[in-house]
Amino acid sequence: MENIIYGKNAITEALISGKREINKILISKNIHSDTKINKIKELAKEKGIIFQFVAKEKFLPYEEFNHQGIIAQVSPIHYMDLDDFLDTKGDGYRSLVILDGVEDSHNLGAIIRTCVCAGVDGIIIPSRRNVQVNATVEKTSAGAINHIPIIKVNSLVNAVQKLKNSDWWVVATDASAKDNYYDVRYDDMNFAIIMGAEHAGVSKSLLKLSDFIVKIPMLKDFNSLNVSNALSAIIFETVRQKLTNKK
Amino acid sequence: MENIIYGKNAITEALISGKREINKILISKNIHSDTKINKIKELAKEKGIIFQFVAKEKFLPYEEFNHQGIIAQVSPIHYMDLDDFLDTKGDGYRSLVILDGVEDSHNLGAIIRTCVCAGVDGIIIPSRRNVQVNATVEKTSAGAINHIPIIKVNSLVNAVQKLKNSDWWVVATDASAKDNYYDVRYDDMNFAIIMGAEHAGVSKSLLKLSDFIVKIPMLKDFNSLNVSNALSAIIFETVRQKLTNKK
Numbered sequence: 001m002e003n004i005i006y007g008k009n010a011i012t013e014a015l016i017s018g019k020r021e022i023n024k025i026l027i028s029k030n031i032h033s034d035t036k037i038n039k040i041k042e043l044a045k046e047k048g049i050i051f052q053f054v055a056k057e058k059f060l061p062y063e064e065f066n067h068q069g070i071i072a073q074v075s076p077i078h079y080m081d082l083d084d085f086l087d088t089k090g091d092g093y094r095s096l097v098i099l100d101g102v103e104d105s106h107n108l109g110a111i112i113r114t115c116v117c118a119g120v121d122g123i124i125i126p127s128r129r130n131v132q133v134n135a136t137v138e139k140t141s142a143g144a145i146n147h148i149p150i151i152k153v154n155s156l157v158n159a160v161q162k163l164k165n166s167d168w169w170v171v172a173t174d175a176s177a178k179d180n181y182y183d184v185r186y187d188d189m190n191f192a193i194i195m196g197a198e199h200a201g202v203s204k205s206l207l208k209l210s211d212f213i214v215k216i217p218m219l220k221d222f223n224s225l226n227v228s229n230a231l232s233a234i235i236f237e238t239v240r241q242k243l244t245n246k247k
Numbered sequence: 248m249e250n251i252i253y254g255k256n257a258i259t260e261a262l263i264s265g266k267r268e269i270n271k272i273l274i275s276k277n278i279h280s281d282t283k284i285n286k287i288k289e290l291a292k293e294k295g296i297i298f299q300f301v302a303k304e305k306f307l308p309y310e311e312f313n314h315q316g317i318i319a320q321v322s323p324i325h326y327m328d329l330d331d332f333l334d335t336k337g338d339g340y341r342s343l344v345i346l347d348g349v350e351d352s353h354n355l356g357a358i359i360r361t362c363v364c365a366g367v368d369g370i371i372i373p374s375r376r377n378v379q380v381n382a383t384v385e386k387t388s389a390g391a392i393n394h395i396p397i398i399k400v401n402s403l404v405n406a407v408q409k410l411k412n413s414d415w416w417v418v419a420t421d422a423s424a425k426d427n428y429y430d431v432r433y434d435d436m437n438f439a440i441i442m443g444a445e446h447a448g449v450s451k452s453l454l455k456l457s458d459f460i461v462k463i464p465m466l467k468d469f470n471s472l473n474v475s476n477a478l479s480a481i482i483f484e485t486v487r488q489k490l491t492n493k494k
Contacts, residue, residue, distance in 0.1 A: 119466025219366025
């Protein structure tokens with residue numbers, strides 16, 4: 001199946017960002033136009049993108065998605081190369097999030113949203129043993145996917161090694177760590193935060209390479225934070241430090 | 248349909264906590280036993296709860312759920328009364344999360360998990376215009392629902408008024424607030440944090456009653472954090488303050 005984006009907000013965001021090549025937009029004849037649909041038609045016209053009103057049968061192949069009667073056929077997402085990312089230097093320090101074994105599409109979508117809001121500069125995912133960017137991820141990210149590079153690597157170990165050789169500091173999360181995530185000072189270095197799978201955590205080989213291993217302290221004996229919520233706690237602590245300059 | 252819990256982890260948690268009355272556990276004859284299923288059988292035996300192996304057709308009414316071939320028929324969740332909550336005083340200060348118009352079951356499940364991990368003492372939801380605790384919420388909460396009281400009220404305005412009259416401080420979140428969430432000191436008061444609907448935000452009538460209105464600062468012009476991730480950022484800042492005693 002070709003790549004698709006579904007959902008009014010995700011399609012609007014893709015049109016506005018201009019970062020995805022959109023081949024065609026299909027709108028079901030059975031849905032009523034509303035301000036969001038009109039906005040999409042207007043943007044498509046502006047950018048010379050075809051939109052077609054089609055019978056609802058055309059949507060049968062996409063039944064599994066909550067598509068609201070509108071989909072866009074798009075070019076595959078462009079993954080960035082880690083070397084290219086490291087070559088493009090920005091102003092000041094940069095940050096990355098590394099995902100080691102996140103399997104749920106909704107979690108990846110939520111993580112992408114959080115990272116964009118918190119100004120993270122890129123997300124690294126491995127080419128195996130991790131969910132890839134699919135239509136559900138794009139939908140759940142609410143368009144955030146167009147605002148942050150996704151870097152796909154064959155080996156996370158090599159990627160972390162490369163970061164360490166390029167003046168980056170690596171922070172891994174582990175429930176049995178001694179230090180808390182807010183004990184690290186994030187505002188004076190390039191940092192990459194590694195989040196692990198919900199049950200297995202971060203791989204031993206990556207923990208060994210990390211400069212810091214931190215945990216999120218739990219106030220109850222119930223250690224089961226959803227991975228996107230765990231990341232949110234940590235990443236907004238880095239924002240707080242950047243904006244207030246205190247640990 | 249009677250109340251059900253589905254998913255091996257959710258059922259195990261319910262058995263361990265003992266907080267839900269379980270009438271019967273149904274296991275599909277078509278699934279293979281594994282350590283989790285064996286643990287469930289063992290716990291059920293211990294507690295004198297019937298479990299039955301049934302033909303997969305028995306699961307047809309539950310098709311919409313990702314039930315993994317096992318469901319538990321349970322008594323409805325017991326919502327706590329706000330007055331009862333306020334009457335039971337704990338040691339030290341307490342905290343609440345108030346949800347004003349959260350509509351997604353997965354979000355409510357993730358919020359419950361986050362609140363339990365962060366030691367929040369209760370969650371207030373309104374009886375209308377907000378998702379209620381359903382089977383998907385129980386599943387997504389990964390059993391956390393058994394570790395925190397859910398308080399249902401007819402009017403959030405009355406509830407907030409009552410809190411304010413009982414030595415509680417109310418913090419509402421709003422994207423256009425001047426103060427950041429970490430500008431408030433949470434470790435020396437009883438506090439309730441109000442989270443709004445993803446698009447509409449917290450109702451005006453509640454904003455007006457609140458003692459503090461705070462925002463999460465965004466480092467990119469993309470203001471669209473998922474509500475459970477927004478809450479996680481704030482609630483773990485309150486944990487950080489409690490544990491380090493500094494703003």
